[in-house]
Amino acid sequence: MSAISQFWRTGPRRDPNTIAYIVLIVVGALAPIFLQLFLGGTATFWLTVFADMGVYILLAIGLNVVVGFAGLLDLGYAAFFAIGAYTYAFLASEHGIVTPLHEAFHVPFWIVLLVAMFVAASFGLILGAPTLRLRGDYLAIVTLGFGEIVPRVFKNASVWTSGANGVSALDIPALPVWIQGPWSGDPFAIVQDFKILAPLAYYVIMFVLLILCVILVRNLHSSRLGRAWMAVREDEVAAAAMGVNTVATKLYAFAIGAAFSGFAGTYYAAKLSLVSPENFGFSVSITILVMVVLGGMGNIAGVIIGSAVIYSVIFIFLPQLPDYATSFVQSVGLSGLTQSSGDYPGIGEFISRLKFLVFGLILVVVMLLRPQGLLPSRQREQELQKGVHEDTTIVDVNAETA
Amino acid sequence: MGTIGEAIRQRRSLLRSGGTGLILNAGLVLLVALFGILLIQRIYDQGASFFLQILAFALANGGIYALIALGYTMVYGIIELINFAHGDVFAFGTFLSASLIPIFGLAEGQAFGPGTALALVVVFVVTMLVCGVLNVSIERIAYRPLRNAPRLAPLITAVGMSFFLEGVLFLWKGPSNVHYPDILPSAGVQIFGATLGVKEVVVLVIAVVLMVALALFVDRTRLGKAMRATAQDRDAALLMGIDIDQTIAATFFIGAVLAGAGGTMFGLYYNTSVFDLGFSAGLFAFTAAVFGGIGNIYGAAIGGMFIGIIRSFWDGYFDSAWTDVVIFAILILTLVFRPTGIMGMRVPEK
Numbered sequence: 228m229s230a231i232s233q234f235w236r237t238g239p240r241r242d243p244n245t246i247a248y249i250v251l252i253v254v255g256a257l258a259p260i261f262l263q264l265f266l267g268g269t270a271t272f273w274l275t276v277f278a279d280m281g282v283y284i285l286l287a288i289g290l291n292v293v294v295g296f297a298g299l300l301d302l303g304y305a306a307f308f309a310i311g312a313y314t315y316a317f318l319a320s321e322h323g324i325v326t327p328l329h330e331a332f333h334v335p336f337w338i339v340l341l342v343a344m345f346v347a348a349s350f351g352l353i354l355g356a357p358t359l360r361l362r363g364d365y366l367a368i369v370t371l372g373f374g375e376i377v378p379r380v381f382k383n384a385s386v387w388t389s390g391a392n393g394v395s396a397l398d399i400p401a402l403p404v405w406i407q408g409p410w411s412g413d414p415f416a417i418v419q420d421f422k423i424l425a426p427l428a429y430y431v432i433m434f435v436l437l438i439l440c441v442i443l444v445r446n447l448h449s450s451r452l453g454r455a456w457m458a459v460r461e462d463e464v465a466a467a468a469m470g471v472n473t474v475a476t477k478l479y480a481f482a483i484g485a486a487f488s489g490f491a492g493t494y495y496a497a498k499l500s501l502v503s504p505e506n507f508g509f510s511v512s513i514t515i516l517v518m519v520v521l522g523g524m525g526n527i528a529g530v531i532i533g534s535a536v537i538y539s540v541i542f543i544f545l546p547q548l549p550d551y552a553t554s555f556v557q558s559v560g561l562s563g564l565t566q567s568s569g570d571y572p573g574i575g576e577f578i579s580r581l582k583f584l585v586f587g588l589i590l591v592v593v594m595l596l597r598p599q600g601l602l603p604s605r606q607r608e609q610e611l612q613k614g615v616h617e618d619t620t621i622v623d624v625n626a627e628t629a
Numbered sequence: 630m631g632t633i634g635e636a637i638r639q640r641r642s643l644l645r646s647g648g649t650g651l652i653l654n655a656g657l658v659l660l661v662a663l664f665g666i667l668l669i670q671r672i673y674d675q676g677a678s679f680f681l682q683i684l685a686f687a688l689a690n691g692g693i694y695a696l697i698a699l700g701y702t703m704v705y706g707i708i709e710l711i712n713f714a715h716g717d718v719f720a721f722g723t724f725l726s727a728s729l730i731p732i733f734g735l736a737e738g739q740a741f742g743p744g745t746a747l748a749l750v751v752v753f754v755v756t757m758l759v760c761g762v763l764n765v766s767i768e769r770i771a772y773r774p775l776r777n778a779p780r781l782a783p784l785i786t787a788v789g790m791s792f793f794l795e796g797v798l799f800l801w802k803g804p805s806n807v808h809y810p811d812i813l814p815s816a817g818v819q820i821f822g823a824t825l826g827v828k829e830v831v832v833l834v835i836a837v838v839l840m841v842a843l844a845l846f847v848d849r850t851r852l853g854k855a856m857r858a859t860a861q862d863r864d865a866a867l868l869m870g871i872d873i874d875q876t877i878a879a880t881f882f883i884g885a886v887l888a889g890a891g892g893t894m895f896g897l898y899y900n901t902s903v904f905d906l907g908f909s910a911g912l913f914a915f916t917a918a919v920f921g922g923i924g925n926i927y928g929a930a931i932g933g934m935f936i937g938i939i940r941s942f943w944d945g946y947f948d949s950a951w952t953d954v955v956i957f958a959i960l961i962l963t964l965v966f967r968p969t970g971i972m973g974m975r976v977p978e979k
Contacts, residue, residue, distance in 0.1 A: 300784055357653075357965040363780055364711050365964050368915065372957040375912065383950045509908065513792060520785055572803060580803065584796025590789025591771050594782050610779060 247528035247602060248441075255434050259427055274426040280538045281433035282495045287518040287534040288440055288527060289487025294516070295525035295607065296448060297480030298460030299359075300367040303374020304515055307347040307485040309507035311492020313381060313388065314343040316502045319398035326387050336400035340493050347489025348482040355481035359474055374512050382504040393503030399423060400432075400497050429498055436494070437531075440487065444527055447483070456480055461610060510583075514541065517589050523600025525607035532602055537589075545582060549575035657966060671946045678822030683945040684938075689829040689898060691937020692836030696891035697914035698921070698929040698936075699843060700764075700884030706860045706924035707880045709780075710772060713787040716911015717794035718764050718885050722892020723902035724798055726756040727809045741814045749812070753835075753893050760889030761882040768881040773874065791907070798904040806903045809896035832894045839890055840930050843883070847926060856880055860924065909953070913940070916960040922970025932970065 258277060262270040286308060293301045316322060318339050323331035334342070358369045381388045388394065405421030407413040423429065447453050455476040458466035467473045496502045514537065522533020553575045572580070593600065599608035672680050697719050704712045730736075733748040771786040817826035847853035855876045858866040867873050895910070896902055913936055921932025936956060943952045963970065 294781070298779070298781055300781055302788065358961070361964055361968055364709070364784055365968060367784060368711060368919070369961050369964050371912065372916075372960045376954050376957045376961075379951075379954050383948075383954070513788065516785070516788070524781075576803075577800065580800050581796070583792050583799050587789045587791070587793025587796055591786045591793060594786045594789065595771070595774055598778065598782055611782065 243602060244526065244528040247532060251528070251531060252438070255437075259430060271426045274430045276543065278426065278429045278433045278498065279542070280535060281430075281437055282491050282498075283515065283518065283538050284437060284531050284534045285433075285440060285491040285494070286488055286515045287522070287530045288437075288444055289484045289491065290515050291519050291524065291527065291530045292444060292447070292487065293480050293484035294519055295523075295530065295604070296453065296456040296460070297477055298363070298456075299477060299480060300363060301370045301481070301484065302367050302509075302512055302516070303370035303372070303377070304484070304488055305507045305509070305511035306370075306374040306377035307351060307488035308492040308495070308511065309377050309381060309502075309504070310347045310350055311343040311489030312496035312502045312507070313394075313492075314346045314489065315339050315493040315496040316388075316394040316397055318342065319497075320394060320396060322389070322394045325389070333398055335403075336398070336493070336497050339497075340490060343489040343493040344486040345489075347492070348486040351482040351485030352478065355478050359477045359481065371509075374509060378504040378507045381507075388504070391504060393501060393505075395501045397496055397500045397502070399500065433494065436490075440490075441527055441531075448527075452476065452479055457606065513586060517586050520593055521589055521600055523603040523607070524611075526600070526602055526604035529600050529602030529604065533600065536601075540585070541582065545579070545585075549579045552578050654966065657962065668942065668946055675946070676822075679945070681821055681823035683941050685823060685825050685829045686945075687938040687941035688934070689832040689937070690941055691934035692833050693891050693895050693898070693933075694910075694914050694917050694936050695930045695933025696836055696839060696887045696894070697910060698917035698933040699840070699926055700888045701911075701915050702918040702921070702923050702926060702929040703856075703880050703884045705918070706926075707856060707877055708772070708776070710783050711787060711915070712764075712767075712772075712881075712884075713784075713911070714767050714771075714790035714794055715764070715884065715888060715907075716909075716914065717791050717798070717907035718760050718767075719888040719892045719895070719910060719914075720798060720902065720904070720907030721763065721794060722756050722760045722889040723809065723896040723906060724801060724807065724892075725759055725889075726752050726893040727807065727896055727902065729755055730810045730812065735810065735812050737810050737812060739812065741812070745812070753890060756893050757886040757889035760885040760892070764881045764885030764888075765878050768878060773877075791911075795905055795907065798907075802904060804904065806901050809900045809902055811900045813897050828898050832898050835890065835894060839887060843887065843926060846883070852876070852879055912960075913956055916956055916963075919960060919968075920963050920970055922972045925970065925972055928970050928972045931972070 259270070259274060262273050266273065286304065290301060290304050293299050293304070315336075317326075318332045318334040319336065320333075321331045323329075354369070354373050358366055361369065382391050385391075400423045402421045402423065403419065405418045407416045407418050407421075423432070448456075455466070455471045456479075458469065458471050459473050459476050463473055466476075515534075518534035518537045519530050520533070521537060522531065523529030553573075556574050598611040697716065700715045700718075701712065704710060704715065729752045733752055735745055735748050735752070739745060767790050771790050772783050775783040775786060813828050813831060815826065815828070817824040817829075819825075847856060855866070855871045856879070858869065858871055859873055859876045863873060866876075895906075914933065917932035917936040918929045919932070920935055921928025921930070923929075936959075939956060939959065940952055943949065943955055
């Protein structure tokens, strides 16, 4: 008992992140069992949903490296996601036949995961190397431009990418060897080249990937590089004066962030077995940014919670809300609201149009009222609340004259 | 404190800008020259009347982009913030004026006389004022409380405000294209086989008049002087007795007034609008502002014209599917090779 109380006193009570991590791991590990127990048949549907949520969590963790750790605003993050997804599409499907190469590649999923990381990171380097010297807000606009260019290139270069139709029938990820047994409802057997089809398998893969990534990013954060990121974020000039190579530091953040996005893109493409340029627009970049900002920039546990919340709201709650609202309005006796008139499309459609508005509100309200996010990083909280110190004298003068 | 880091950075950038910089610059010049030759050849092939037609489109387009770009550049010049919501204020202008036109008794197919012209002027003025008030409210709510926060914070609220406005427009008219009443006469004069329409002339004249008015305002009036002072050194301006908050609010107001005018002109010219128009138009206009040199109003006007020309000529002579890519590439290349634009001011890192 005393060990537990000791742990409590030194760990969770000081740092809410520990609780968050424990809760997340327990929930994540037990979710499939409970879903099976309580929902039975529809459990597989929810497992698919949660695996998709994992993609966004992965993306948010990666964007957190860029925005949260290094303080660089990346508004084109979905571009690297697209690059990762298309890397899988090129390396693991029959699509190569119809391109001018006339040759199809079938590289295993696990290798493409790594390849896509490097491809995305290289694009991050190519974009970042000339632009990271710029001021922070210029970087935001450069990434925004890049984020618009990439999907358009995939859409327009139809000789290589089939244009707006995208690439479909991608390879199903496979394990080289797998032992079948009663746990999957089959007789015992050793299977070679086992194709991964079950939603549970995708869920487990995502869960393991997430744990690995969280450990990796946590270690990065407390490494020399992580401290350099913090220094650059707080005061770039001072960091440079202290001997931090600011450009290289920012470049690392950018490339590592891009690598995560490429990684997530490959998983996404493999699971969906389809890539299309429409899936990687600006709204994806913004969704991920909202997740990071809401959860708490710079804090991994916070970012995971933020992405879980946003994902649930956007992809689970909002799509169902119109039906609820329609039936609610009818049961209250205001069925006139369900009729469309003029520009008003009826309550159901009206509510389904709320997404953009909600996103905008979250970004503005969080930055104004709680800039450190739901579950803040302590250092970031100090920075964001105290603000930039050099202007404080002027603010005081202002307060007196006002 | 800044001087040491600045010195180190300058030394480093000097070291770096040796060989690779030269090769990159040469490559860029070569690429531009290649496209220039290709363009000249195609212009020659297609004939003079096609060229003049495209030029007319380009100038009208450029006038609209220039008006939006002015708002970006003024706001950036004074508080160094990319007002992402600015493009959406412009889109709001198209939506609002589209709704105002029937209210002031204008309808499609109506004969265009002095009465209708007056009503149109009223539509312009009301749209411009409402857009101005909207932008000032945005500044008051989302930017002013964060003026002393780290720079990331107002940038994120700016993106949030942009999405919020887009959301409002989406709620208002839904996802599909919105028809804008076609009330300007579609007549035109023939010049060398090209048609110079009344629409193009109206758009260009209004844009030029507004830009000249703005230049005079910033150059000659007391408030304009206050704006320039605040942009140069906010603290010093404060010590000289300038009301910073009011000056910044005025900047937002004037920027949005121009965007509102641009929105009305866009609607009258293209007769269509859509809820996320502000995103692409805003990004194009921002490219114009960057190309001209952000913070410089003459630069924004020239940059807007340049982007209009690039857009129309690419649409006309090359593949229009790639126009967006070309313009965003110009944005990135300008920022990489000449962040101060063609006639930009130096923006110190603060």
